Amino acid sequence: MRWTVLDSPIGEFSVGTDGTHVCRARLGRVEDATQEPGDDAARQAIAELRAYFAGELTDFAVPLKAPGGSEFERGVWREMSTIPYGETLTYGEVARRLGDRGAARAVGMACNRNPIPVLVPCHRIVGAGGKLVGFGGGLDRKVKLLELEAGVALRHAWS
Template sequence: MKQHTVIDSPYGPLTLVATDGALSGLYMVGQRHRPPEEGFGERDDTPFGETTDQLKAYFAGELKAFDLPLRLAGTPFQRTVWEQLQKIPYGETRSYGELAAALGNPKASRAVGLANGKNPVGIIVPCHRVVGADGSLTGYGGGLDRKQRLLHFERGAALF
């Protein structure tokens, strides 16, 4: 069973989706790879109390790591990449190549990038912490402006 709600954030409205009570989606307005809304299930705030509380604490600068049950639909490789993303510490970044090497396949940086782009739970599974080999900001499903703002926020810079 799927349910969804929409919450406000400093980065615009966030659509939260739950599958059988576990968070399965966090989507921003205009996000690339955003599924059609008819697949989000009925609108119901019930399963999102803890997710909303943790997101509020994160945006207030009080939470550095999320602890939520997730139900992420993807290929085994995608799920492995998403697990690796959750190991990137708050305020730090990794390159696609570094993630590929951590997965034991240093030549898989392109595949890591594709899996990163399909992450269904942005912010909580911090795909915004992945940058190009030279440290440059590269693609982000929520838009490069949001990626830059999230990274500045995590590094202690004021939101703009």
């Protein structure tokens, strides 16, 4: 896996690729990350992330391939990828969509294990009543991501 690091409004953000797909992302710098993308997937991911953080991109197109995860976790990751830009769902709502009303905590654990944060938008899942809880990168980063998306979504709705 090759890592590329991007300076972003939420701090350094590292993207790991296998040459054709983004397979991992990390908030912060990964030790061997470079600032020069080494393959097409990294170039596309960095360009899309720059556009996303600039408020110019609402849907990522870069190919993703999330490694590992249980069947349930992969289901949560697929479901979180369907949450529209600028919107949120609660852990309980995701659990209900997956057919297990009592699995809200398990949804939270799957979010925590998301190998490709931001690109697979675990930040769009919130606690009951919209409470901001649970983000591996810290709630301050979750707030910045949700504020970015809300602001862009409002500008699009009003234009």
